[in-house]
Amino acid sequence: MTELSDLLRANLPKGWSARQVAREARKRGHKLSDAAATSYIGGRHGTPSDQMLEALADTLRIPLARLRSAAGLVAQVGDPWVPPESSRYLRGDQRAALERLIATMVIREEEGRGEQAEASSADDQQQTSRPALAVADGGADEGEAAAAAAQAAESAAAQRREIAEMKERQKRGE
Known part of the structure; x- marks a missing residue:
């Protein structure tokens, strides 16, 4: 049971x-x-x-x-994450990187819960299986997600600089 x-x-x-x-x-x-x-x-x-x-x-x-x-799941599920207003400046590849990062974080959280359940109940191996989550990120592992997140952060920083420069030029009337 x-x-x-x-x-x-x-x-x-x-x-x-x-x-x-x-x-x-x-x-x-x-x-x-x-x-x-x-x-x-x-x-x-x-x-x-x-x-x-x-x-x-x-x-x-x-x-x-x-x-x-x-059921071994997060007791309280929060509201869906709504990215900040500045996320509208992200390119498609940056958005995809963030989505992979989030999916990887969810997978890691669920796998951790699965390992806890497995340690406390060896009979319950079916319950610790997470096939749907394993596919959710398209097979990206933690290293890929970290690299994608770093790339997204670098691109976002470059875009922030471009936006700041553009605003500065507008102030100067260029």
């Missing part, structure tokens, strides 16, 4: 089966199959999607942060 399935079973309303959980989730507008509900409640599942956790949280009235934590 997993910590997530233990939490789900502990919060099942009296007399509810996995099928009843799925049925109730569908009534509430979620897409949750009987098989998926059975897998999660029975502890035979991989890493849950946000949609899966939202459906279970809503249906069983368990705080989402508590479910995410039990």
